[in-house]
Amino acid sequence: MTLAQRLRIAMAEVGITQSSLAEKIGVSQATIQKIVTGRTLRTAFLLPIAKALNIRPEWLAEGVGEMRETSIKQRDGVPMSELVEIPIITWDSSDPLENDEVEIPFYKSIELAAGNGRCVNEDYNGFKLRFSKATLRRYGAEAKYAAAFPVSGDSMAPVIPNGSTVTIDRNHTKIVDGGIYVIEQDELFRVKLLYRQPGGKLIIRSYNSSEFPDETADIDTVKIIGRVINWSVMAW
Incomplete structure (x- = not known):
């Protein structure tokens, strides 16, 4: 699905209009309309839109995972089973840039x-x-x-x-x-x-x-x- 399709699905589930969503995140209705109709393929408002609709920004942006968090993730905290130790690598200005x-x-x-x-x-x-x-x-x-x-x-x-x-x-x-x-x-x-x-x-x-x-x-x-x-x- 495209960003526009995912946004339409999320808005339909909560029953929110374009104007109401625009008001919630402080933008014009035209901004939301451009995303909903697919005229805008990317937007800087992904995070506030996801928050307003109570959906995961990763799903809205790329369709990754479920649309909403599972019940255990909605609690205040992160399950211990999901904690993964990632080594921290120090660097300074003399270190070459990574590819990304x-x-x-x-x-x-x-x-x-x-x-x-x-x-x-x-x-x-x-x-x-x-x-x-x-x-x-x-x-x-x-x-x-x-x-x-x-x-x-x-x-x-x-x-x-x-x-x-x-x-x-x-x-x-x-x-x-x-x-x-x-x-x-x-x-x-x-x-x-x-x-x-x-x-x-x-x-x-x-x-x-x-x-x-x-x-x-x-x-x-x-x-x-x-x-x-x-x-x-x-x-x-």
Whole structure:
């Protein structure tokens, strides 16, 4: 089955409409319609769609395994029988790339403002992060357009807290309502949720909305650097 067929089956089982699913995950109905009709063959919204429908993302993406977890896996924890020890191999920048690896630039001195953060717009450190090609393919991103940045501030907490690292696709600059983007505004690089509004306006939203209320800006005053496709969070 195709992605479109699997999504139609899952939606039919729970009796959800395209508009209701779109509202649940914060995208437009047109986005869901394109997936359902097969006009979009891959999407960055697989995880939120799977969560909203209570199905396994592996099944939705590739048809792997069962559509839903078995009853034992729905409990809080992992069965001991499924734990497999995998050796951890350390590496450094001198190690050659594996066949399924690419390096992307990590602009460590450029901080994305998630609150009252600051920004330095030049970076000469040459830091790199390693990504699997499969991970980038999952988001429909090409390595040459991927880049990573540290986040400064708590406006996107608790989803993207201070000190997180976000990875963006610089080739994805078209705004999809509810998507997370790195933007350039008022001489700052910022990471925010974006929503288009009539009249050429843009709502700039933070996850921490209680401390950082919505902002409205003219869309032509905001430069889209790229869409966030991945983020990593340290425990402390």
